[in-house]
Amino acid sequence: MKKVLILGAGAGGTIVANMLRKQIPESQLEITIIDRDERHHYQAGYLFIPFGIYSTEDVIKSKKEFIPQGVDFIVDTIVKIDPDQRRVETKASTYDYDWLVISTGCDIAPDEIEGMRDAWRDNAFDFYTLEGANALYKQLKYFDSGKIVLNIAEIPYKCPIAPLEFVFMADWFFQVNGVRDKVEIEFVTPLDNVFTKPVAAKVLGEFAAKKNIKVTPHFDLAAVNGKEKNIESHKGNKIGYDLLVAIPPNMGNKCLIDSEVSDPVGYVATDNHTLKAENFDRIFVIGDTTNVPASKAGSTAHYMAYTLVDNLIREIDGHAALPKFDGHATCFLASGFEKAILLDFSYDVEPLPGKFPFPGMGPFSLLKESLSNYWGKMMFRWVYWNLMMKGLDLPLEPQMNLAGKIRQKAS
Numbered sequence: 001m002k003k004v005l006i007l008g009a010g011a012g013g014t015i016v017a018n019m020l021r022k023q024i025p026e027s028q029l030e031i032t033i034i035d036r037d038e039r040h041h042y043q044a045g046y047l048f049i050p051f052g053i054y055s056t057e058d059v060i061k062s063k064k065e066f067i068p069q070g071v072d073f074i075v076d077t078i079v080k081i082d083p084d085q086r087r088v089e090t091k092a093s094t095y096d097y098d099w100l101v102i103s104t105g106c107d108i109a110p111d112e113i114e115g116m117r118d119a120w121r122d123n124a125f126d127f128y129t130l131e132g133a134n135a136l137y138k139q140l141k142y143f144d145s146g147k148i149v150l151n152i153a154e155i156p157y158k159c160p161i162a163p164l165e166f167v168f169m170a171d172w173f174f175q176v177n178g179v180r181d182k183v184e185i186e187f188v189t190p191l192d193n194v195f196t197k198p199v200a201a202k203v204l205g206e207f208a209a210k211k212n213i214k215v216t217p218h219f220d221l222a223a224v225n226g227k228e229k230n231i232e233s234h235k236g237n238k239i240g241y242d243l244l245v246a247i248p249p250n251m252g253n254k255c256l257i258d259s260e261v262s263d264p265v266g267y268v269a270t271d272n273h274t275l276k277a278e279n280f281d282r283i284f285v286i287g288d289t290t291n292v293p294a295s296k297a298g299s300t301a302h303y304m305a306y307t308l309v310d311n312l313i314r315e316i317d318g319h320a321a322l323p324k325f326d327g328h329a330t331c332f333l334a335s336g337f338e339k340a341i342l343l344d345f346s347y348d349v350e351p352l353p354g355k356f357p358f359p360g361m362g363p364f365s366l367l368k369e370s371l372s373n374y375w376g377k378m379m380f381r382w383v384y385w386n387l388m389m390k391g392l393d394l395p396l397e398p399q400m401n402l403a404g405k406i407r408q409k410a411s
């Protein structure tokens with residue numbers, strides 16, 4: 001019997017396992033999924049932990065709840081991939097495959113920046129890990145005056161809107177706590193604006209200005225000086241802080257780098273549209289570990305899964321993969337005071353204003369703050385656990401739809 005092996009049971013791997021098992025019965029295809037962690041993390045929920053809105057229990061469930069019947073779930077660490085032998089080595093065993101799906105995601109790498117590790121969890125914190133988010137909660141709870149700097153070390157990083165969400169939520173948090181006038185918030189980015197795409201960058205930049213958040217663009221982080229409490233750019237510019245909220249460099253998993261199936265940062269060269277690995281046969285790639293120029297987001301992994309599963313089945317049936325993935329991403333950006341802003345975009349279409357998902361009706365508004373968008377953001381956790389991770393369809397098309405969107409120029 002043919003064997004499909006899935007590496008990583010996070011967002012992408014879990015959706016693929018469910019969709020594939022639904023379409024091909026156990027008697028015709030063996031599916032195995034491997035992950036080092038028995039717990040599934042709803043990473044989008046990490047954002048709310050520092051502000052006391054979610055706790056650890058809200059963002060963790062057993063992975064077993066989401067692995068469908070008829071799929072073997074192995075808890076083990078993947079060490080090496082051998083595409084020539086079609087074999088994967090874990091700490092405890094080896095597995096052969098006919099087709100491989102790589103879905104090992106990406107993680108923060110604070111050691112990549114000089115001095116960051118020395119300041120880590122002393123005056124430099126993160127919210128991209130569960131431990132980091134919980135440690136930052138303790139800091140924010142008692143922070144009543146001084147300067148918070150949020151710094152993005154480099155691109156790409158996962159969930160491109162999360163850093164902006166953090167500073168918008170921080171503005172809300174300190175206002176509610178009655179200390180906003182004593183807290184400075186600065187958003188420091190290597191980009192030339194708060195977001196990559198011009199129309200959204202303009203709208204989101206205006207929100208930042210309205211919320212009295214200072215934006216410092218073009219800052220390429222070279223070092224963190226924890227003792228002096230400043231960050232330093234490659235040009236030698238320094239920005240002082242009392243509390244640093246760091247988005248360190250993101251990297252794909254070491255097993256991919258060690259196996260030379262990825263670039264040195266751990267991202268696998270992936271066809272933008274078929275999601276096949278560019279340099280290896282019988283390997284598909286999904287989610288954060290691809291090098292495609294789409295957002296590293298759970299919504300993207302969900303949209304990718306439709307193309308990947310179709311193409312995997314096409315190959316099993318002896319047909320060529322089709323170029324169907326269009327870079328689609330849908331992101332709710334929490335902006336404080338029970339409001340959120342919604343962005344829907346693809347490789348070719350930048351986030352535009354309009355209504356979503358039903359043209360003219362919404363209920364969500366694109367590139368606008370609204371209460372219904374906030375409900376969408378908060379409902380996303382239920383949708384994630386109960387629909388997405390079970391491989392069920394949402395009332396959304398995997399491909400980006402222009403209906404309901406208004407074309408617009410940035411200036």
Ligand SMILES: Cc1cc2nc3c(=O)[nH]c(=O)nc-3n(C[C@H](O)[C@H](O)[C@H](O)COP(=O)(O)OP(=O)(O)OC[C@H]3O[C@@H](n4cnc5c(N)ncnc54)[C@H](O)[C@@H]3O)c2cc1C
Nearest residue numbers: 008010011012036043044078105159287288296297298299
């Ligand atoms: C703070 C934050 C906020 C976010 N907000 C949003 C949001 O609002 N909306 C949204 O759509 N997305 C959001 N995201 C992004 C989203 O969580 C990721 O894009 C998504 O989880 C990517 O799925 P993935 O399958 O590629 O990787 P992951 O879900 O990270 O899964 C990778 C899996 O691989 C496993 N693994 C890795 N290496 C090994 C190994 N060597 N051996 C065994 N197992 C291994 C890991 O344990 C993990 O389970 C956010 C992320 C963060 C950090």
